Amino acid sequence: xxxxxxxxxxxxxxxxxxxxxxxxxxxxxxxxxxxxxxxxxxxxxxxxxxxxxxxxxxxxxxxxxxxxxxxxxxxxxxxxxxxxxxxxxxxxxxxxxxxxxxxxxxxxxxxxxxxxxxxxxxxxxxxxxxxxxxxxxxxxxxxxxxxxxxxxxxxxxxxxxxxxxxxxxxxxxxxxxxxxxxxxxxxxxxxxxxxxxxxxxxxxxxxxxxxxxxxxxxxxxxxxxxxxxxxxxxxxxxxxxxxxxxxxxxxxxxxxxxxxxxxxxxxxxxxxxxxxxxxxxxxxxxxxxxxxxxxxxxxxxxxxxxxxxxxxxxxxxxxxxxxxxxxxxxxxxxxxxxxxxxxxxxxxxxxxxxxxxxxxxxxxxxxxxxxxxxxxxxxxxxxxxxxxxxxxxxxxxxxxxxxxxxxxxxxxxxxxxxxxxxxxxxxxxxxxxxxxxxxxxxxxxxxxxxxxxxxxxxxxxxxxxxxxxxxxxxxxxxxxxxxxxxxxxxxxxxxxxxxxxxxxxxxxxxxxxxxxxxxxxxxxxxxxxxxxxxxxxxxxxxxxxxxxxxxxxxxxxxxxxxxxxxxxxxxxxxxxxxxxxxxxxxxxxxxxxxxxxxxxxxxxxxxxxxxxxxxxxxxxxxxxxxxxxxxxxxxxxxxxxxxxxxxxxxxxxxxxxxxxxxxxxxxxxxxxxxxxxxxxxxxxxxxxxxxxxxxxxxxxxxxxxxxxxxxxxxxxxxxxxxxxxxxxxxxxxxxxxxxxxxxxxxxxxxxxxxxxxxxxxxxxxxxxxxxxxxxxxxxxxxxxxxxx
Amino acid sequence: xxxxxxxxxxxxxxxxxxxxxxxxxxxxxxxxxxxxxxxxxxxxxxxxxxxxxxxxxxxxxxxxxxxxxxxxxxxxxxxxxxxxxxxxxxxxxxxxxxxxxxxxxxxxxxxxxxxxxxxxxxxxxxxxxxxxxxxxxxxxxxxxxxxxxxxxxxxxxxx
Ligand code: FES
Ligand code: FES
Numbered sequence: 001x002x003x004x005x006x007x008x009x010x011x012x013x014x015x016x017x018x019x020x021x022x023x024x025x026x027x028x029x030x031x032x033x034x035x036x037x038x039x040x041x042x043x044x045x046x047x048x049x050x051x052x053x054x055x056x057x058x059x060x061x062x063x064x065x066x067x068x069x070x071x072x073x074x075x076x077x078x079x080x081x082x083x084x085x086x087x088x089x090x091x092x093x094x095x096x097x098x099x100x101x102x103x104x105x106x107x108x109x110x111x112x113x114x115x116x117x118x119x120x121x122x123x124x125x126x127x128x129x130x131x132x133x134x135x136x137x138x139x140x141x142x143x144x145x146x147x148x149x150x151x152x153x154x155x156x157x158x159x160x161x162x163x164x165x166x167x168x169x170x171x172x173x174x175x176x177x178x179x180x181x182x183x184x185x186x187x188x189x190x191x192x193x194x195x196x197x198x199x200x201x202x203x204x205x206x207x208x209x210x211x212x213x214x215x216x217x218x219x220x221x222x223x224x225x226x227x228x229x230x231x232x233x234x235x236x237x238x239x240x241x242x243x244x245x246x247x248x249x250x251x252x253x254x255x256x257x258x259x260x261x262x263x264x265x266x267x268x269x270x271x272x273x274x275x276x277x278x279x280x281x282x283x284x285x286x287x288x289x290x291x292x293x294x295x296x297x298x299x300x301x302x303x304x305x306x307x308x309x310x311x312x313x314x315x316x317x318x319x320x321x322x323x324x325x326x327x328x329x330x331x332x333x334x335x336x337x338x339x340x341x342x343x344x345x346x347x348x349x350x351x352x353x354x355x356x357x358x359x360x361x362x363x364x365x366x367x368x369x370x371x372x373x374x375x376x377x378x379x380x381x382x383x384x385x386x387x388x389x390x391x392x393x394x395x396x397x398x399x400x401x402x403x404x405x406x407x408x409x410x411x412x413x414x415x416x417x418x419x420x421x422x423x424x425x426x427x428x429x430x431x432x433x434x435x436x437x438x439x440x441x442x443x444x445x446x447x448x449x450x451x452x453x454x455x456x457x458x459x460x461x462x463x464x465x466x467x468x469x470x471x472x473x474x475x476x477x478x479x480x481x482x483x484x485x486x487x488x489x490x491x492x493x494x495x496x497x498x499x500x501x502x503x504x505x506x507x508x509x510x511x512x513x514x515x516x517x518x519x520x521x522x523x524x525x526x527x528x529x530x531x532x533x534x535x536x537x538x539x540x541x542x543x544x545x546x547x548x549x550x551x552x553x554x555x556x557x558x559x560x561x562x563x564x565x566x567x568x569x570x571x572x573x574x575x576x577x578x579x580x581x582x583x584x585x586x587x588x589x590x591x592x593x594x595x596x597x598x599x600x601x602x603x604x605x606x607x608x609x610x611x612x613x614x615x616x617x618x619x620x621x622x623x624x625x626x627x628x629x630x631x632x633x634x635x636x637x638x639x640x641x642x643x644x645x646x647x648x649x650x651x652x653x654x655x656x657x658x659x660x661x662x663x664x665x666x667x668x669x670x671x672x673x674x675x676x677x678x679x680x681x682x683x684x685x686x687x688x689x690x691x692x693x694x695x696x697x698x699x700x701x702x703x704x705x706x707x708x709x710x711x712x713x714x715x716x717x718x719x720x721x722x723x724x725x726x727x728x729x730x731x732x733x734x735x736x737x738x739x740x741x742x743x744x745x746x747x748x749x750x751x752x753x754x755x756x757x758x759x760x761x762x763x764x765x766x767x768x769x770x771x772x773x774x775x776x777x778x779x780x781x782x783x784x785x786x787x788x
Numbered sequence: 789x790x791x792x793x794x795x796x797x798x799x800x801x802x803x804x805x806x807x808x809x810x811x812x813x814x815x816x817x818x819x820x821x822x823x824x825x826x827x828x829x830x831x832x833x834x835x836x837x838x839x840x841x842x843x844x845x846x847x848x849x850x851x852x853x854x855x856x857x858x859x860x861x862x863x864x865x866x867x868x869x870x871x872x873x874x875x876x877x878x879x880x881x882x883x884x885x886x887x888x889x890x891x892x893x894x895x896x897x898x899x900x901x902x903x904x905x906x907x908x909x910x911x912x913x914x915x916x917x918x919x920x921x922x923x924x925x926x927x928x929x930x931x932x933x934x935x936x937x938x939x940x941x942x943x944x945x946x947x
Contacts (some may be wrong), residue, residue: 012881019889020877020896022823022863029822122806201827201890201924203834253825253890254924286828508888508925678884678930684925709832709922717918717928722911747927 006521007738008624010118010674013513015506024150024251024691027205027222033209036065039124040282041114041131042291043106046140046363046702047152049101050133053114058130063123066276067131068268069114070103076271079262080236081328084479085337085359088167093359095163096155098327100264100271106135107154107326108363109290109702115268117280130342139362140702143302144321154326154361162221163324163333168341169417176354179315180285183306187389193377194325194775195298195696196689197712198370200507202253203284210608212277216244216667219270224259225250225545228297228482230537232262232330233560238271249535252507256686257369259507260547261330264485265292278560290707295696296370298323299336303381305389313404316344316353318381322359325366330509332368333359338478339374339466345415346382347426347462347640348404354415363702368549371686371748377467383461383753391764397757398439398460402430412734419466421638423731426462429664430642433460437644437662445646445659445764451688454648456659457762461643463750467528468553468637468733468740471630485632487541488559489605490519490566492625496604496613498523499528500562503543504555505535509744510675517671518556518738522563524590525603541628549742552671553637553733560737561629569625570606576617577601577609637733637741641665643684645754649762662724663750668732668741676743680725683747689715690748695776710755715775794855796821805852810844812836814852815862815933820909823863827922834921837894837901838862844901846920863893866900875936875945876900885934886924894921899935903942911936 003009018024041053055067076631079098086092097103102113114131116126141151147161154161167173180186207220212368217240223229226247233247240464252259265282272280284292304320322336341355390397406413408425415421434440442458449456468473472483489501500515516530523530533539543555567587574592576583585596609616610625646659669674693713697705706712732739752775759777763770763785771786793802796819803818815821815838826848827835836848839861868872875880876899895918902909902917909917914935915928923931924940 013884015889016881016886017873019886019892020863020873020880021867022821023895024823024889026822026825026890028826063824075943122808200888201833201922202825202888203827246834252825252888254888256924286830286833510887674884678926681927681929682887682925683927685929686924698851708830709828710830714922714924715927716922717932718912719914720928723927723929 004616005527006517007671009517009672011513011517011527011672013510013557015510015512024341026202026251026253027207027220028283029221030207030250033207034206035281036117036119036276037121037124038115038117038137038280038282039121039128039567040274041116041128041133043102043111043113043135045106045135046109048106048135048137048547050104050106050111050113050135051135054132055114058116058127063119064127065117065119065413067195068101068272069113070099070101073100076100077237077549079264080232081333082330083334083593083626085166085333086163086479086482087164088170093333094158095328096158100267102466108365109704110365111326112264115272115488117276118271120134141365142362142698142700144323144360144362147362147629148358149639158722163361164778166337166357168355172352172354172416175350176315176317179352180304180306180317182315184309185307185393187305187385187392188302189332189381189385189388189772190251190302191381191384191772192774193301193380194690194694195278196370196694197290197696198258198293199714200254200256200258200298203286203289204259204263204265205283206269207279207281209279212704216246217274218246218248220250221267221495222252222259224252224255224507224547226505226535226537227503227542228545229262233267237267246538249505255507256371257296257373257547261294261368286384287708291365291704291710292472294329294366294368296367297377298367299377301381303385305385305598307389307393311393311395311400313350314347316350317354318344318612319356323364324359324361325364325369326361327366329366329368329390329666332366334480335369335374340378342417342419343375343378343464343466344381344382345417347406347464349406351416355417359637370727371683372745375745376749376752379749382752384756384772387757387760390485398430401462402427417611418634422635422734424638424640424666425639425729425731428729429640429666431642432726432729433642433662434660436664442646447770455651455762455766457647457649457758457760457765459508459645459754459756459758459761461750461753461757462640462697464638464640465749467549467622467637467639467745468633468736469550470636471634472632473722482544484544485629485630486554486558487543487630488555488562489541489628490559490625492564492566492607496525496529496607498561499533501533501540502539502555502559503545504551505546509546509551514552514675515556515559515672518559519563522567524588524601542597549744551734552738552740553742554631554633556740557736558631558634561631562627565627565629566625569627573609573616573673573771574601574620575605575614577606594673595682633773634735635738637668639665639667639741639746641746641750642768643750645758647758647762649759649782651766651786654779654786656777656782657754658721660724661721663726663747664729665727665743665746666729666731666742667727668730668740670727671740676727677725680747681723681744682710683745684723685720686748687751688720688755691752691775691777693776790853792853792856793944794858794860796860796895797862807851807853809852810848811850811855814876818877821862821864825890825893827890832922834898835891837897837921839897839901840888844898863896872922875941879934879938879941883930883934883937885926885931891921891923895923895931899938902935903939907939907943
């Protein structure tokens with residue numbers, strides 16, 4: 001029976017009411033009294049020496065308050081990178097400076113050069129046209145091969161475009177080489193993981209504000225993690241102590257990773273507000289978003305899979321070039337390494353794995369985490385090469401996977417790439433997929449497609465991801481410059497209602513609904529009695545924010561721990577009121593009872609006693625009922641699943657239509673099934689977008705060719721089919737209190753290989769042996785593959 | 789500066805605008821009706837859809853001055869008189885047709901126009917109609933379900 005409240009219920013989202021009535025409060029909906037507006041002057045060339053910036057004409061224009069340039073930021077830090085990678089030889093990565101406004105050089109189209117502050121947005125925009133920049137253009141480098149092969153330099157001071165050359169596990173290198181050399185069969189695949197632009201529908205916005213009477217700065221910003229921004233911007237860029245800096249991320253219109261990072265515009269607005277002693281607001285146009293929001297993916301990979309004669313996996317070797325863009329964005333360096341290499345075992349028992357990654361600077365927008373971050377790249381290459389191997393060995397791709405699955409009885413399972421999966425049952429999710437995708441009925445559907453002159457294909461794949469990021473001591477050893485715990489304060493009010501202040505941040509995930517489901521269940525009160533506060537450093541405990549499917553697994557766990565502390569203290573108060581030993585108090589359904597008696601006291605009375613402590617053990621217990629917990633996870637969580645896609649390819653035009661898509665996921669326990677379904681739907685649509693439509697291409701001069709919605713193909717309603725999703729296979733996580741694994745990224749990780757496997761399958765069945773087609777699998781690429 | 793006056797959500801409004809002021813800008817900045825969102829600058833995303841004299845219009849693609857004398861309906865005018873969610877809004881909540889909520893006002897306004905043009909749209913008709921509305925969060929699945937449910941509820945109400 002589906003529950004109708006608490007954990008496991010599809011409670012409707014309370015936040016919807018404000019979004020549906022136009023009462024959401026997104027950053028651009030806010031205006032601060034007396035604010036000025038900023039417009040950025042940005043580089044139109046991809047690589048060049050910035051000889052001079054003449055702001056005099058702009059400064060003289062109507063309404064202009066001030067024009068800032070790189071010179072204003074000479075005494076200020078640059079934008080920091082949050083993760084240091086150590087290369088194969090024990091050397092630290094190359095970490096060039098990333099100034100707030102360009103100093104001496106511009107390195108990508110969109111690099112900010114000057115910021116014009118004026119009374120109105122239109123005046124700032126007009127005056128920005130009058131800033132004249134003398135730039136000596138230099139050849140640009142956008143292709144990674146060229147960048148490593150002696151092309152133009154992005155950062156002259158480094159002397160090459162190599163950020164790091166990472167090997168993992170370096171000790172396995174030789175053994176993997178040997179295993180591949182001696183194997184019965186080796187399948188090799190070269191592929192690219194196409195560059196994407198996250199495109200949250202709300203463009204980024206920043207409003208800096210300053211209060212001279214208290215010397216306090218406030219930044220309102222479109223962020224997934226306001227505390228992280230406060231720390232990075234305060235400590236590393238502007239030198240503002242945290243008690244004088246407040247960061248607020250109100251309603252945020254989607255993030256998908258792109259709003260994790262600390263961006264120059266945030267620092268500029270905060271800095272300018274202090275200088276000008278008035279608020280300064282910036283709202284990105286979508287055109288600006290395209291050339292300033294961190295992009296995603298952009299890997300070029302060669303993968304080899306060695307198998308024995310029975311199809312058992314023996315070894316995997318993969319070599320990847322990962323594009324960093326022109327600067328190191330906040331978490332850019334961790335994505336192709338720790339978030340990618342550690343997932344190369346997938347759902348399989350492969351004894352030997354070696355991953356090599358070269359991170360490369362190019363004259364393009366910085367690349368960083370985008371929904372899945374590293375894990376889609378790992379999954380795509382692994383699941384594509386397995387499919388290719390199955391074809392080469394004339395084996396059924398599902399059977400080949402089943403043969404190599406880690407068995408349900410083998411958990412906890414330590415992979416050769418340094419992670420330990422706590423739980424899983426990959427046969428079960430595959431069984432579920434075979435059922436919900438009606439895989440047995442495929443051949444009948446293929447025949448009816450053929451009758452209409454279409455080639456039908458079936459693509460299946462598995463995925464695993466590491467979520468619930470992450471144990472702080474572990475990531476610290478791996479180079480993270482931050483801890484990755486989460487926090488919650490549970491404040492019980494005098495009349496028994498509850499306010500939870502969380503360091504997690506909701507930008508579409510529905511925390512305002514799901515978090516109360518958990519707390520209400522624990523306390524035996526109605527969900528409506530619990531409220532969530534998030535997004536403001538002034539009223540939430542220090543927390544690391546929301547990304548990597550970590551909110552419920554880490555933030556939710558912190559909330560559970562804080563609520564447990566509440567219950568424990570409340571029991572003490574109840575024991576006093578009931579004049580019974582604490583050990584005899586049982587708490588159930590919102591009532592404290594003395595075991596084995598009919599004596600009890602209600603939740604509300606205990607709360608009131610805590611705040612009106614007339615009859616209260618004041619000698620032993622503080623009044624009040626408010627507790628904070630910080631939760632640092634013991635391990636990652638490992639959601640996993642199996643996905644199937646069916647496509648029809650029109651052999652005349654190369655057009656691919658998705659006929660059906662099914663997803664069988666294991667997220668462990670689920671708090672709100674409706675919201676989980678929605679997360680998977682959205683992820684799958686983004687994965688279909690990557691597989692068929694989206695491609696952030698640059699020309700040789702470093703101009704972004706896909707710089708608007710007319711050129712960058714976002715999935716629209718008619719590009720996505722109706723989706724079949726199921727998360728009834730549940731192997732609860734063993735190391736967090738809710739047994740949850742996280743569901744935010746699965747769809748985007750699991751879907752691209754399913755789509756591409758399906759297209760290749762369709763073509764093979766149609767007699768076109770194509771091996772591989774790179775994403776996006778566009779009609780022209782498919783047509784070219786068919787027609788040689 | 790020019791004077792413009794029209795009706796928004798049943799209320800007479802007027803203001804001074806430049807020739808270049810967009811209707812979306814006027815709604816958001818002058819009238820502070822910030823439910824109408826701006827998600828792009830190429831008339832592609834549909835976050836800004838409102839109704840002008842009963843037609844769905846991208847308010848980022850119309851000058852405020854062009855609205856002179858017209859009747860404009862925005863997301864703020866879609867709730868029932870008692871403040872409860874209107875039929876389409878309720879269907880979006882019931883079917884989880886929104887996540888971050890940024891595309892939502894435009895989706896609801898487009899859905900409303902679709903249902904008045906076509907009271908019983910098929911799944912494909914809904915998907916086609918939403919060509920000009922981008923959602924990055926939901927994968928459209930639940931938006932389509934919400935619109936189907938809203939159409940059905942509207943037909944029942946009318947019957
Ligand atoms: S803002 Fe009007 S279509 Fe995007
Ligand atoms: S709900 Fe976020 S863009 Fe549609």
